[in-house]
Amino acid sequence: MRYPSWIRQHLAALRALLVLTVLLGVVYPLAVFAVGRIPGLKDHADGSYVTLHGTRVGSAIIGQSFTAENGDPLTRYFQSRPSNAGDGYDPTATAASNLGPEDVVDTLPDPRLVTTGKADENARQSLLTQVCARSKAVGELEGVNGARPFCTPGGVGAVLAVFGPRTTAGAVPHPTRVVSLNEEEGVVKAPFLATYNGVPVELARFGEDYAAGLTVPIRGDAPARPAVPADAVTASGSGLDPHISPAYAALQVRRVAKARGITSAQVEALVKDETDGRDLGFMGEARVNVLKLNIALDRRFPVRG
Incomplete structure (x- = not known):
């Protein structure tokens, strides 16, 4: 039995819809999920969360502020790069100032x-x-x-x-x-x-x-x-940059060491350990992940009292 052309066209469209739904709505999402479970990729797929004493304290790929309730910088922590994303480091409002x-x-x-x-x-x-x-504010904070x-x-x-x-x-x-x-x-x-x-x-x-x-x-x-x-005075294009330059980290060493009652040499050694070089040896610049550095500080040199 030969159907009219308009029925054949609708049946072909229906078959294409069903095939594409299975491929793109079921197979592809499951394949991406499976790839995200591969060892080495699982952490990235889950958001690169960082924990301290079993508590999730942030993401290694999203910056955050280290300030008191009134907005003043906490002197015992390294400070992040400025952010124009929402009220600061908001992943739902990632943006630059466009100025x-x-x-x-x-x-x-x-x-x-x-x-x-x-x-x-x-x-x-x-x-x-x-x-x-x-x-001006950074200069006053760092002396x-x-x-x-x-x-x-x-x-x-x-x-x-x-x-x-x-x-x-x-x-x-x-x-x-x-x-x-x-x-x-x-x-x-x-x-x-x-x-x-x-x-x-x-x-x-x-x-x-x-x-x-x-x-x-x-x-x-x-x-x-x-x-x-x-990088201490300009925000990144995304507003979510979790890194600072080694130069900005070095500027903060003396303040952090004084706040924690340790020597600058101890803090400098920790900064060196937490400094990542250029990707593949030639792409980008050396950088320091602020969250990881501050966690390392709390583990090695916790603030007493």
Whole structure:
């Protein structure tokens, strides 16, 4: 018996649906699950969880913070790289800030809210100010100079709006007015620079438009190679990076040793043991897994009391 063409087409479609359902909905998932059970792959498939004294304390492939309830860093632990994923290291909100090197001007908060201790939801820190603020905070925590080029001593981007007639090249050789864009009147007492080309520098006023001025970042006298490494002040693309550079780990050794009552040499040896080299000897950079390092610290040098 020969069925009409439309019935044959529907039967063929049904057979294809059944075959693909079995292959892709049953066979393939079971095959992937079986591969994930192979010794050597099982830990990765399960999430690379790390345990301490039988308790799951995190994942080796997802970063986390080591801070007190108020957000202050715990001095006895190595600190992780900054994160822009959600509230920090949120795997459901993995993301970067998507801000580029030309993002140097802040959206200032309403000073009336600042003085009452409230946050202005419309305010926004530029990428430059984020880097400057982090570098200042890390410098204070580790007892080193947190200064960076193009950053003010107060930890914001050192950026001016320069007003006046411009040359054909866009420069302002004879400014008539100069404003420090990221330092707000009522929040900061004085600008980071008193004068620019002989013109007094003003503090920025909330709500005032400075778009007509020429944006001029000021390098300042900070060292070309800051004491605070780049990975201490910039977030990774995923926001979940569990590693820090050996340089950032070395910066934290003295603080961790003091908090645990041990020598810096003991901590340095542990950092060396927990440092992973380049993959296959040539890919990527040397790195330190912060969670594994802190667990090793608690096992070898537990905090007393």
